[in-house]
Amino acid sequence: MATKKYCLAACLLYMGYIDLHDYLKKKRVMKNNAGYLLAGILLLISFIACKQKPTTLVPEETVNSGTVKIAVDESLQPIVDEEAYVFKQLNTNANVGITYGTENRVLRLLLNDSVRFVILSRELNAEEVKILKDRTLPPVVDRFAVDAITFIVNKASTDTLTSVNEIKKMLNGQTKTSTDIVFDNPNSSLIRYLKAFSGNTELKLKNIFAVKNNKEVIKYISTHPQAIGITGFNWLNDPDKDYADAVKNVKIVAVKDENSKEAPGQYFKPSQTTLALNQYPFARGLYIINSTGKMGLGSGFAQFLLSERGQRVILRSGILPDSIPPREISIKRKF
DSSP, rough: HHHHHHHHHHHHHHHHOOOOOHHHHHHHHHHHHHHHHHHHHHHHHHHHHHTTTOOOOOOOBBBEEEEEEEEEEEEGHHHHHHHHHHHHOOTTEEEEEEEEEEEHHHHHHHHSSOEEEEESEEEHHHHHHHHHHHTTOEEEEEEEEEEEEEEETTTTTSEEEEEEEHHHHHHHOOOOOOOOOEOOOTTTTTHHHHHHHHTTTTOOOOOOOEEEEEHHHHHHHHHOTTEEEEEEEGSSOOOOHHHHHHHHHEOOOEEEEOOSSOTTTTTEEOOOHHHTTTOOOEEEEEEEEEEOOOOSHHHHHHHHHHHHHHHHHHHHSSSSSSSSOOOOOOOOOOO
């Protein structure tokens, strides 16, 4: 009640409806100059308080509003950032808080119940699924896109062709070459994939080393002609300004799969076409793993990724959507 009285008095003083001296005299608040000064300060503070906006209420969580925390494999950042941006534009009351990290870190966050929604480049194994089921939060897993593990070289390099067997030999140290092989992170999904592919669990050869992330791989290759880099295909399409010049100074190596029954002698670069036709040998699925156990914002974001709008975002990015959206053709008849 006292606060309301101060607010009313401050407003009346501001508008000139009452006199400060009369007001203080009637209320007998102060009797000297110090009192006038103190009263003036209090009235000023009260007036400012009257103009403060009321506290904003946190919106209720639904499939298109509220807050959800998700963890994402950092090698998938470009496409997930784009999807999250479009989703936010369509749902202004939605807050998707994204934590990017190595595949190992993202898995730890999920299995430790720090987050219940993750995006990875592989499905969960039986042991990981059991941990979530034991919490009565069985994961809902959906593939929403197909990316490619891409091999890049400097624009000045003449090594533009390789094969599956040659890559396996390089990773196992079975070729005599001075070429450096550069990847993003020892705990990344790209390296986990290549370890499984090569059968080599260490990858500790002198000419194989890690930098910080996919962006740094591209920057390194752009300035080192005697190196080959390993990166996600989604990093090479529509790059951000801070590494766009580096992308212009690298080129993608075409790969031949000698064991392919359809085209054993042909070289293919990653593209939506070669991924859709299973021609490029180093493809990987991208998966939503939703263990929230409710129809909240996490489920809404998952539905968006799988929807026609979300799949169109992937189509424009250059990687392959899980379901290719139909093309709308408008035919206008001229008379």
